[in-house]
Amino acid sequence: MSNLEKYVDAFKETFMVQDSDLSDLKYQDIEAWDSVGHMALMATLEERFNVELDIDDIIEFSSFEVGQSILAKYNISMS
Amino acid sequence: MAAAIPMKRVPDLSVEVIVGSQLPEMVSQPLTPYSSEAISFLGALSIRLFANPSIRLYPDVAAFAYWCRRSNLTRLSRSFDTQTRRIGRGLVLHIAPANVPVNFAFSLAFGILAGNANIVRISESNHPQATIICGEISDLFRDPKHTRIAAMTRVIKYPREHEITAELSRLCHARVLWGGDVTINHLRSMITSPRCIDICFPDRYSLCILGAEAINAADEQAIDNLVSGFYNDVFLLDQNACSSPHLVIWQGSREDVDNAMSRFWPAMEHLLSTKFVPPAIHAVDKYSHLCSVAIRLKGCTSISRQQNYIYRVRLESLPEKIENYRGQHGFFFEAIDNDLEGLKSIVDDRFQTVTCFGVSPQSIIDSIIEAGVNGVDRVVPVGKALDIGVIWDGYDIIGTLSRIISEQ
Structure with missing residues (x-):
């Protein structure tokens, strides 16, 4: 698995989002990426x-x- | 796994075992601090907790999961004593607090990281946070990778003030005791094994120091960050945590302080109004506490409130034993104390955390050390009051829960 695939997977699994939502996704754009979501993503x-x-x-x-x-x-x- | 070393077996006591098998099956064969077994188990727990959807409801569980992630533990292990050979003390009994739902998990993690077998007595409050964390630990213990830690870990429940505490106290090599002063004194009066050491986390008192000039000069974003940090410090645990501030010390000229107050408190009120509606009972509690304080405490110069969210009592100077007047649910004393002479004159060993903004933490620590007072164990930025760590209440917990094997 390439680094980009691993990176994309981490976002998809943490936030339950689609590939197409990712490219311009920012902190607090979606409910899942709040402070708790941020901790989960970093971990x-x-x-x-x-x-x-x-x-x-x-x-x-x-x-x-x-x-x-x-x-x-x-x-x-x-x- | 190495063959089990003979140890005093833990008897089959009538407790409810939440995590682990029955007590007599416990293995107390200590490991070194920050062992690969400990880090691999806690790291796996962190991952599992983040994968549990209910973590979103409990920021405190998320904070624990974030703290015990593998990379953080690896980082902590590097800053731990590398000069001496160490091993866990053996069996540690933890009496966990009822007021902070996740502290039992931190206490257990500290015991595991130090290399010990641990029995954690959790409160009967049935916090959902404890159910989530214990559920994940139990699931992990089914994985053969964690057999050793599983054999060394129990989380149990039994009624308060029970003979069971006395029996476990005679067996263990260390106790980690959380609770009110009366509880701690009671536990300390029990007979332990002669080598047993206690780490006690009794009632503490905490305060906040704010620099008026910095608040007046701050941009909107900085004020937003400040008030949301203060919100976390105070309101996540309803001002019940030992490290939540009850006193706000202001620094600056009277005029600067007045301006800073009229910026800070309304911003707090605004944030609070977006978070929750205060239950009527809290407003009544604060109001009756206010009346009681006004009668008992000399030197109150004015009283202000932000709706029913925050009650503030302004003091001309800091009175001794101010910790006996603490309120709840957003009740603060505040005073100007520019050189901290007032604070130094009232600090005693109950004082724990100082949170600060616009004042250098280093200068506060310098004042504490120069004055040679018995209190204040911790100086951190506003927003970090509840961030518990391996240094807490002035103890190096991992160091204290392990023993040194010296060569010379």
């Missing part, structure tokens, strides 16, 4: 990619798109 991503996200990155992780550039800092490339 899932850390587990799937075996990383420890820095607290500042967790706070700045504000959208599907921003998240990809944050993970890139941990050498997790989506392309």
Whole structure:
């Protein structure tokens, strides 16, 4: 499974959303991505990619798109 | 798994076992702190809890799940003592509090991370949070990967003040005691094994220090963050948690403080009005508490309220034993104390958490240490009051629940 697939899966499983909803999805756009959903997403991503996200990155992780550039800092490339 | 080492068996006591098999089957063969078994179990618990749909109803369960995720525990393990060889003390008895529903889970997790076998007595309040967490733990214990932790873990219930506590106290190597002062004193009067150590979490008192200039200069977003942090600190547990503030100390000139108050409290009121309608009983409680305070406490200069959400009593100076006047459901004392001389003169060992905004935590800690007072164990930003961790009430819990095997 590619990194992008793992990333997309984490969102779909955490928020129960479709592929088509993802590209411009932002924090608090949907009910599921509230503060509890955010914790769940961060925990899932850390587990799937075996990383420890820095607290500042967790706070700045504000959208599907921003998240990809944050993970890139941990050498997790989506392309 | 290694062969079980002989230990004093836990007798078959008449308790309701919520998690684990019967008590006599317990294995008390300690592990090292932050063992791979402990981290793998708690990490798996975190994943399971996040997959449980009911977590959305309980932010406190989510906070526990988030805390015990594998990456966080790995991070904590790296900052733990690496200079000495350590192992769990053995069997730990936890008497969990009734006022904070998820603290039993933190207490258990601390005991597991320190390397111990744990018996956790939970309150009979039947909090749904406990049902969710215990359900997930029980399911995980069916996985052979967690056999060792399963054999070392029990969550039980039995009526308060029962002889069972005395019997378990004689067996265990450490006790983690949560509760009111009367409960703790009662538990401490019991005979334990001579080597048994106690970590006690009795009643504590907490306060908030706000810098008026910073509040006046803050943009809307910063005020929103501040009030939602204060909301979490106070209202998630109805001002019942030991670390929820009851006193607000303001710093700044009188004029700046007046302005900051008229920015902060209405913003609080606005947030609260979007969250819930206060039950009439809470308003009555606050009002009657207010009357009682006005009669008993000297030095109240004015009284304000934000509808029935918040009652505030302004004080000219900080009186001793202010902790005896604490209210509930959003009841605050407030005073200006620029150099913290007033605070230093009233702090005693009941004082636990200081939350702050617009004031440097470091400078508050400096004042506490310079003054050499017996209270204040924790200084954190507003919004973090309820974030329990491995350092709590001034204890290094994992260190205290493990023993050092020294070489020289």
